[in-house]
Structure formats: C-alpha cells, structure tokens
Amino acid sequence: MNKGLYVWGTGGHAKSLAEIAIASGFQIQAFISPNSDFQTFLGFTARPELPDGLTPGNAVLAIAIGDNFTRQKVWFELNKTYPLLMFPPLIHPTASIAKDSDIGQGSTVHQNSVVGTSSQVGIFCTLNTASSIEHDCNVGDFASLGPGARTGGNVTIGERAVLAIGSTARHGVQIGDDSVLGAASYAHESIPPLTIAVGAPASFLKDRKAHDPYL
Ligand SMILES: CC(C)(COP(=O)(O)OP(=O)(O)OC[C@H]1O[C@@H](n2cnc3c(N)ncnc32)[C@H](O)[C@@H]1OP(=O)(O)O)[C@@H](O)C(=O)NCCC(=O)NCCS
Numbered sequence: 214m215n216k217g218l219y220v221w222g223t224g225g226h227a228k229s230l231a232e233i234a235i236a237s238g239f240q241i242q243a244f245i246s247p248n249s250d251f252q253t254f255l256g257f258t259a260r261p262e263l264p265d266g267l268t269p270g271n272a273v274l275a276i277a278i279g280d281n282f283t284r285q286k287v288w289f290e291l292n293k294t295y296p297l298l299m300f301p302p303l304i305h306p307t308a309s310i311a312k313d314s315d316i317g318q319g320s321t322v323h324q325n326s327v328v329g330t331s332s333q334v335g336i337f338c339t340l341n342t343a344s345s346i347e348h349d350c351n352v353g354d355f356a357s358l359g360p361g362a363r364t365g366g367n368v369t370i371g372e373r374a375v376l377a378i379g380s381t382a383r384h385g386v387q388i389g390d391d392s393v394l395g396a397a398s399y400a401h402e403s404i405p406p407l408t409i410a411v412g413a414p415a416s417f418l419k420d421r422k423a424h425d426p427y428l
Pocket residue numbers: 341359360376377378393394395396397398409410411412418426427428
C-alpha cells in the first residue's frame with residue numbers, strides 16, 4: 214500500500230479512478246498522459262511516459278481508460294514493457310464485495326457497487342458507480358458495467374462486453390464477447406457475441422466490431 218501508484222490516462226475516467234484509489238489508501242505518484250503536454254492533473258504530476266527504474270518493490274500501475282477495447286490494447290503494451298509490475302484491483306470502500314467472490318487485477322469497483330456471492334470478475338473490468346452483480350456471475354476480462362447497470366444471478370458477461378448505463382441482464386442470460394446491452398435496456402434473453410441490443414426487452418440493433426466505439 215506504500216508503493217506509488219502510476220495512473221495511465223488523464224480523462225474523465227482517470228478522475229473517477231483517482232478518487233477510488235485515494236479512498237482505498239493508494240498514494241498516487243503520477244498520471245501518465247502520452248498524447249498531451251499536461252504537467253499536472255488533479256494536482257498530481259503528469260508525465261508523457263512512465264519514469265525509469267520502476268520495480269514491483271516501488272510502483273504499481275492502473276489503467277484509467279473507459280473504453281474496453283482500448284484498455285485491453287494499452288494493457289498488452291504495458292505488460293510487454295513492464296511484465297513484472299502489478300495492477301492491483303481498485304475497490305472503493307463503499308462497494309460491497311462478497312467474501313467468496315473474486316476481483317481480477319486491474320479491475321475497478323466504483324462507489325456503492327455490489328458483487329454478489331460466488332461471482333468472478335475478470336481482469337481490467339470496470340464496475341461503475343452503483344452497478345450490481347448478483348450471485349454466481351462471471352464477468353469476462355476487460356468487460357464493463359456502466360453506472361447503475363445490474364444483473365440477476367448466474368449471468369455471464371463476455372470479454373470486453375458492455376452493460377451500458379442503467380441496463381439490466383435477467384438471471385441466467387449470457388452477454389457475448391464484445392457485445393453491448395444499450396443504455397436502460399433489459400436483456401430478457403442471451404445476446405450473441407459482437408452484437409448491440411437495445412430496448413426492453415432488448416432486441417438486435419446491429420452487429421459491431423470489437424473496436425467500435427460505444428461511449
Ligand atoms: C447502444 C449504443 C452503443 C448505441 O449507440 P449507436 O450505435 O451510436 O446508436 P445510435 O445512437 O445511432 O442509435 C441507433 C438507433 O437505436 C436507438 N437506440 C440507441 N440506443 C438505444 C437504447 N439504449 N435504447 C433504445 N434505443 C436505442 C436510437 O434511438 C436509434 O433509433 P432510430 O434509428 O429509430 O433513430 C448507445 O446507445 C449506448 O448505450 N452507449 C453506452 C452509453 C453508456 O453506458 N454510457 C455511460 C458510460 S460510463
């Protein structure tokens with residue numbers, strides 16, 4: 214907990230992540246902003262790249278990028294360059310995490326979110342403010358729940374899949390890899406991979422490619 218936290222990103226998502234990190238006891242060392250010439254961000258140092266000399270003994274990293282596909286891309290690059298550095302999960306103290314659930318490295322759990330019993334949250338997932346996962350769910354790597362999104366029990370969310378703001382997935386459904394359940398929509402049935410579904414009950418809107426923007 215005394216290691217300095219380096220946060221990759223200086224957008225809106227970085228502000229939210231910083232608040233969680235500070236509330237959960239991390240000390241932010243710097244923000245990394247490769248595409249801008251910021252020198253400070255939120256009162257902390259901002260730099261274009263990570264400093265030399267980072268070791269697992271003195272630094273941990275976080276990726277503050279809201280878009281799931283881009284977050285994964287940045288992770289691949291950072292992991293290649295710094296294979297030994299850790300990305301701790303960041304969990305706000307107001308979140309409620311069942312003791313037998315599991316939150317993967319690099320995932321963020323925002324204010325007032327709930328992870329139910331026997332649920333697994335993969336790596337680099339985002340569980341945004343007041344989102345909720347019921348019992349026995351499985352959230353794939355790099356997937357996200359927007360603010361207020363929720364699931365019933367035994368729901369599977371694929372890799373990089375999105376439950377957009379205020380959406381609901383009925384118990385037992387599967388949301389395919391890279392699919393989006395649209396804002397305020399209700400998935401009564403499973404959604405195949407690479408699909409955008411909207412409405413209540415949600416129906417097919419269009420196909421998507423994994424890198425298509427959704428924010
Ligand atoms: C699902 C989503 C990706 C679709 O975006 P898009 O591909 O740009 O779609 P468009 O806005 O062009 O809309 C296409 C049609 O679908 C409808 N539509 C889009 N999203 C909808 C939704 N959530 N519910 C119902 N209808 C929706 C539009 O009204 C439009 O209908 P029309 O053709 O009859 O006019 C987007 O609406 C969404 O939910 N994004 C995520 C938002 C979010 O979670 N933000 C918070 C992040 S912290």
